[in-house]
Amino acid sequence: MSAWRRLSVVVGVVVSACAGAALSRVVIPPAHAGAAQRWEYLCLDAGVLYPDAQTVQQQLNDAGKEGWEFAASAGQNGRFSCLKRPAP
Numbered sequence: 001m002s003a004w005r006r007l008s009v010v011v012g013v014v015v016s017a018c019a020g021a022a023l024s025r026v027v028i029p030p031a032h033a034g035a036a037q038r039w040e041y042l043c044l045d046a047g048v049l050y051p052d053a054q055t056v057q058q059q060l061n062d063a064g065k066e067g068w069e070f071a072a073s074a075g076q077n078g079r080f081s082c083l084k085r086p087a088p
Contacts (some may be wrong), residue, residue, distance in 0.1 A: 038064075038087040039086060040086075040087045040088075041071065043081065044081045060081060060083075068083040077084040081084060
């Protein structure tokens with residue numbers, strides 16, 4: 001076996017061992033049995049329904065009290081606030 005071939009085998013073994021050691025610390029959660037989580041969504045048009053930031057904040061806080069949580073903003077300048085909560 002040539003010196004280069006031996007060196008490449010040794011380097012390959014060392015790299016594989018290091019990768020294996022690093023990946024052994026990765027925790028992969030077990031798959032959940034049963035049905036996947038289902039969501040219902042609500043999108044509020046802040047530009048039309050709520051003219052000022054304080055009113056938008058109050059509406060979002062009220063929605064939060066009903067179990068809604070912020071999921072994303074969309075539209076120009078984040079005009080739409082999209083919320084989600086677990087489907088019944």
